[in-house]
Amino acid sequence: MSVTSQAIHLLAYDLLRTRWWIAAFSAVLGASVVTTLDHSRALEGLPYLVILIGMITAVIVVQGDSPYRADAFWRGRAVHPAALLLSKSLTISVLFVLLPIFLATLAAATFGVPRTDMARLIAPSVPVVAMWVVAAVLFAMCTHDIKSAALLCFSTLFGWFVLQATFSELLPDFQVPPFPPRSTAVTFVGIAAAISAVYLGHLSRRKAIALSILLAAVGVSSTMQTTREPAAVPTATAISELLEVTAVSLKGDDNFRGAPYVRIRLQRERPGVRYALSNALMTVHFAAGDSVSVPLNGILEHGSFRELVTLPAEMQWRTAAATASANYGALVIPMFGSTSAFILGAVGANGNTSSSAIMALADVQLVGERVRRDSVTRMQVHATIARYVLEDVGSGPFATGVVMRQGGRRIVVRDTALSLERGFVVDITSLGDVPKFDKGAFTELVSSEYLFVLQHAARAEATMVHQQDQRRYDGGPFVVPGVQSRFESVLVVGADAIDTSLDPTWLGGATLRVLRWKREGQVQLSSAYTLR
Amino acid sequence: MTTTQNVVAVQGLSHRYGQKQVLRDLDLAIPEGSTYALLGANGSGKTTLLRVLAGIERAQAGSVTLFGDSVRRMTLRQRQRFCYVAEGQELPTWMRLEQMEAYCAPLYPTWDATLATDLRRRFDLDASQKIGTMSRGQRMKAVLLCALAPRPRLLLMDEPFTGMDVGVKEELVRGLLDTSGEHGWTVVVSTHDIAEIEMMVDWVGFLRDGRVEVSAPLEQLRDGHRRVEFTLASGVSLPPVYPASWLRVEQAGQRVSVFGRGIGGAAIAQAISGALLAVDEHEVTLRELYLALSSKGATSVPSEAVA
Numbered sequence A: 001m002s003v004t005s006q007a008i009h010l011l012a013y014d015l016l017r018t019r020w021w022i023a024a025f026s027a028v029l030g031a032s033v034v035t036t037l038d039h040s041r042a043l044e045g046l047p048y049l050v051i052l053i054g055m056i057t058a059v060i061v062v063q064g065d066s067p068y069r070a071d072a073f074w075r076g077r078a079v080h081p082a083a084l085l086l087s088k089s090l091t092i093s094v095l096f097v098l099l100p101i102f103l104a105t106l107a108a109a110t111f112g113v114p115r116t117d118m119a120r121l122i123a124p125s126v127p128v129v130a131m132w133v134v135a136a137v138l139f140a141m142c143t144h145d146i147k148s149a150a151l152l153c154f155s156t157l158f159g160w161f162v163l164q165a166t167f168s169e170l171l172p173d174f175q176v177p178p179f180p181p182r183s184t185a186v187t188f189v190g191i192a193a194a195i196s197a198v199y200l201g202h203l204s205r206r207k208a209i210a211l212s213i214l215l216a217a218v219g220v221s222s223t224m225q226t227t228r229e230p231a232a233v234p235t236a237t238a239i240s241e242l243l244e245v246t247a248v249s250l251k252g253d254d255n256f257r258g259a260p261y262v263r264i265r266l267q268r269e270r271p272g273v274r275y276a277l278s279n280a281l282m283t284v285h286f287a288a289g290d291s292v293s294v295p296l297n298g299i300l301e302h303g304s305f306r307e308l309v310t311l312p313a314e315m316q317w318r319t320a321a322a323t324a325s326a327n328y329g330a331l332v333i334p335m336f337g338s339t340s341a342f343i344l345g346a347v348g349a350n351g352n353t354s355s356s357a358i359m360a361l362a363d364v365q366l367v368g369e370r371v372r373r374d375s376v377t378r379m380q381v382h383a384t385i386a387r388y389v390l391e392d393v394g395s396g397p398f399a400t401g402v403v404m405r406q407g408g409r410r411i412v413v414r415d416t417a418l419s420l421e422r423g424f425v426v427d428i429t430s431l432g433d434v435p436k437f438d439k440g441a442f443t444e445l446v447s448s449e450y451l452f453v454l455q456h457a458a459r460a461e462a463t464m465v466h467q468q469d470q471r472r473y474d475g476g477p478f479v480v481p482g483v484q485s486r487f488e489s490v491l492v493v494g495a496d497a498i499d500t501s502l503d504p505t506w507l508g509g510a511t512l513r514v515l516r517w518k519r520e521g522q523v524q525l526s527s528a529y530t531l532r
Numbered sequence B: 001m002t003t004t005q006n007v008v009a010v011q012g013l014s015h016r017y018g019q020k021q022v023l024r025d026l027d028l029a030i031p032e033g034s035t036y037a038l039l040g041a042n043g044s045g046k047t048t049l050l051r052v053l054a055g056i057e058r059a060q061a062g063s064v065t066l067f068g069d070s071v072r073r074m075t076l077r078q079r080q081r082f083c084y085v086a087e088g089q090e091l092p093t094w095m096r097l098e099q100m101e102a103y104c105a106p107l108y109p110t111w112d113a114t115l116a117t118d119l120r121r122r123f124d125l126d127a128s129q130k131i132g133t134m135s136r137g138q139r140m141k142a143v144l145l146c147a148l149a150p151r152p153r154l155l156l157m158d159e160p161f162t163g164m165d166v167g168v169k170e171e172l173v174r175g176l177l178d179t180s181g182e183h184g185w186t187v188v189v190s191t192h193d194i195a196e197i198e199m200m201v202d203w204v205g206f207l208r209d210g211r212v213e214v215s216a217p218l219e220q221l222r223d224g225h226r227r228v229e230f231t232l233a234s235g236v237s238l239p240p241v242y243p244a245s246w247l248r249v250e251q252a253g254q255r256v257s258v259f260g261r262g263i264g265g266a267a268i269a270q271a272i273s274g275a276l277l278a279v280d281e282h283e284v285t286l287r288e289l290y291l292a293l294s295s296k297g298a299t300s301v302p303s304e305a306v307a
Helices: A003-017 A019-038 A046-064 A081-111 A115-122 A125-142 A146-170 A181-199 A205-228 A322-328 A356-373 A504-508 B046-053 B097-107 B113-122 B136-148 B166-183 B218-224 B265-272 B286-294
Strands: A243-249 A261-266 A273-286 A291-295 A297-301 A308-311 A331-334 A376-397 A403-406 A409-415 A424-430 A450-456 A461-469 A489-491 A511-530 B006-017 B020-031 B035-040 B061-066 B082-086 B154-158 B186-190 B203-208 B211-217 B225-232 B246-252 B255-261 B276-283 B299-301
Touching: A003 A019, A003 A046, A003 A081, A003 B097, A019 A046, A019 A081, A046 A081, A046 A125, A046 A146, A081 A125, A081 A181, A125 A146, A125 A181, A125 A205, A181 A205, A376 A403, A376 A450, A403 A511, B006 B046, B006 B186, B020 B046, B020 B186, B020 B203, B020 B211, B035 B046, B035 B286, B046 B061, B046 B082, B046 B154, B046 B186, B082 B136, B097 B113, B097 B136, B113 B136, B113 B166, B136 B154, B136 B166, B166 B186, B203 B218, B203 B286, B211 B218, B218 B225, B218 B286, B225 B265, B225 B286, B246 B286, B255 B286, B265 B276
Parallel strands: A261 A297, B035 B186, B035 B203, B082 B154, B154 B186, B246 B299
Antiparallel strands: A243 A261, A273 A291, A273 A376, A308 A331, A376 A511, A403 A409, A409 A424, A424 A489, A450 A461, A450 A511, A461 A489, B006 B020, B006 B061, B203 B211, B225 B255, B225 B276, B246 B255
């Protein structure tokens, strides 16, 4: 029996040993996939259960033939350590990589994702899965029995859940950054090598654990470092607009709850273009010659304080608000809400969307006191402006069950029972086409990317509807890779913008047109102002 | 005995756990076909030595060979030549005995299914019983079955009989003796159950403080030692300092038992300068040898011990 065939022999026994756990894991994983596809709200906690069962299964696999215990059963048998290592690696790969990938592929196929896109959709989940599994293996190495290891897995998962819940409460738009490929690979390979060395008897368990913790710390700090540094996003060549600061208040006023703010206006707006501001930083120069930089609470204006979305003229809209945009040669539809006007209070001085923003508040207060005391000669405003252009996703009859596809996303009209209270319901399920984490700005939710317009061709009328309720759903690493987000309710609030009522007759002849803000690029802008 | 005839050859083996030196420059040779009892007090290094031999612990200094091959990087083929059984060894409790046999069988090209069936019958084991539901004795029998069925050329056993009742010990020793003796395998057994293994061992090694103090055939040790019991004549007493050949002395009133090297009634009478009454000379047991060799110099045991 060669090492390879011995490894396969041991693998078969690992599968036999963990058969009930595998069955539970598969059942929960399958249920998780199904509920993801079905958009069931009741089972949102399933991904955590999937992870927990998966981790415990990994622990059983490792501790069943402990690599470091002298009294392990395999020690007295003719089992080559390399065969044991190979068999454990194969078992874990089969259970936690191949099985989820298989189910994800099935799910993606159900979604109608092209085969050519499968690998691109599924690949990002592999490092996430690998990290959880590596954590489970480490826990198995740190402990002497399955109960202790399971408790450690549960505690870690619970801590992660609390951390995520806290983050989503404090920073609703914050998304956990994906693992940077290079540091993730180094951390993963390093820890895997340390574990392998224990199996092969080249490294003691304690040294391997210490080394793994060190590597994990380096990996996490590397991730945070990468998050802090500006992303190398291609600069938009088309951005030629000027940044104009129209109002500054270092002491704050009632409009912004007393917080210092800067009102910024972008010139030369064009239809079908939207801007997002981030990393706004103000440097205040004092008469004494020194300067202080503080992050800003600011607001980005689009033409006027009331936010407008400007649609390209070639789309030939006709609405009651058409005259308002005559100067642009396009139609302008008013839109309530704050899609692109936002408070930057949570943006830290270095641009990262982390809790450091809370610390920045102290800086603001310090500057406020200083401004009251000393004279300010000059100030500079720096900001990152990202530009989005409007993309026509498609249109279809406004009817329940209509499906539109865009890349890996599926847009389904779930319910057209329209009312002012409830609106109509649209599901957008994304498979993979998730915006890359932008280290210098908020990552926008999928929901804020889309615009919905109801148009009645025969009457040459249209109205924009505004989403009212949105819900993110993160499938978790063990669930269909790439299923990242969805939102489901769109409420018509723009009815007063046209001279017609959205009665059943109007809606009966209506078409739903879906538009999407596509990120075109970003540019760093700065502007200096001398105060009188 | 030359190296080629030795299954186990250890030279200058040292091993420590942290600050604790467990084995010190240990030398050992175990001839092929022998049944070797590794004896010594708790903490003398028996378990560590067996683990090093089995490749579980890596030797920190010195050379260790099994069948002439270093245990430092054993190939699969080298591993297939021996089995290791230890008290307290973790067992796959979720398996049935037949599953455990099926697990072990492919690991050894020499697995003898007939022998396995025979041992199962001899040990009165149920193939469909789960290991987790077996008694301690049954578990050890199952382990022994899986260790003997591959027909290993070397069987390393660390305290295999601990905590078992006399009947089970006897059964295990019989099974071991019959099987290994019949096929000429080498067995190295570390145990405190000296009386039980006496009938099966033919070589004995005594470990003390991480070194092998004595390693010799049991018969050779027995031939050199005697236990002499006698009654002191009236007015005669034992000398205040015992001769060096007296390893252990027990006294109850006038009745005395002396265990020693190369002693006899005449030599003792000469040593105490007096007449001896009712002299009985006995062959020593392994237990007596162990007690004598594990003590430092001659010891005098209180009278109650003899009584």
